[in-house]
Amino acid sequence: MARDEPGYEPDYRFSLANERTLLAWIRTAFGLVALGVPLAGGIRGITLPHWHHEIGLAAIALGALIAPAAYRNWRRAQLAMRLGVCLPRDPLPAVLATVVAVMLAATLVGAALR
Amino acid sequence: MSAGLQDERTELAWSRTALTCWVVALITLRTGLPWSAVALIAPVTMTVIALARRRHLASASVPAALDDGVAAVMAAACALVAIVGCLA
Numbered sequence: 001m002a003r004d005e006p007g008y009e010p011d012y013r014f015s016l017a018n019e020r021t022l023l024a025w026i027r028t029a030f031g032l033v034a035l036g037v038p039l040a041g042g043i044r045g046i047t048l049p050h051w052h053h054e055i056g057l058a059a060i061a062l063g064a065l066i067a068p069a070a071y072r073n074w075r076r077a078q079l080a081m082r083l084g085v086c087l088p089r090d091p092l093p094a095v096l097a098t099v100v101a102v103m104l105a106a107t108l109v110g111a112a113l114r
Numbered sequence: 115m116s117a118g119l120q121d122e123r124t125e126l127a128w129s130r131t132a133l134t135c136w137v138v139a140l141i142t143l144r145t146g147l148p149w150s151a152v153a154l155i156a157p158v159t160m161t162v163i164a165l166a167r168r169r170h171l172a173s174a175s176v177p178a179a180l181d182d183g184v185a186a187v188m189a190a191a192c193a194l195v196a197i198v199g200c201l202a
Contacts, residue, residue: 009179012120012178013120016120018179019124020124022180022188023124023127023131024127026131026188026192027134029192029196030131030135030138030195031134033138033142033195033196034137036199037142037199040199040200041145060196061200063192063199064197064200066192067189067190067196068189068193070189071188071189
């Protein structure tokens with residue numbers, strides 16, 4: 001963060017922990033894209049469930065959504081640490097869990113219909 | 115919080131993230147469309163950032179917090195791979 005940010009520089013260990021959290025979310029986003037690209041495009045020789053194209057696109061879209069949201073959360077957490085206030089609530093885990101649950105349900109239903 | 119190994123853990127996290135980015139970009143590249151090569155911008159960018167950050171973490175006794183602009187570029191690289199993957 002820029003050196004003219006309000007508050008005081010937190011203990012570097014907390015900054016590094018915040019940084020690792022951001023990196024973990026970025027990897028999660030990459031994982032979703034890695035899942036979504038083959039699903040959306042189809043995999044030769046493998047029978048995919050119904051709606052695999054839509055499920056793949058949903059995974060990619062979720063990955064694209066997570067990246068900027070994780071950046072925002074990283075910034076807000078860093079600012080909260082600088083100001084010495086409570087860390088902000090993070091809705092990303094709930095969003096991720098919900099969307100993945102919906103995708104899984106759609107996959108199961110699509111597989112059953114095949 | 116433990117004082118030791120924080121830097122090393124963060125370095126490893128950067129390595130994992132850069133490697134993941136390469137894997138995903140190569141998966142996207144396999145779609146075969148010529149412009150999916152645009153996705154390679156992301157892992158190259160991530161690798162440069164990761165190497166610079168790892169060097170800083172290894173050399174500084176008290177590492178500085180991650181720069182805001184660098185974090186934004188990293189998020190943008192991830193979004194680029196996702197967009198190219200979506201269009202592929």
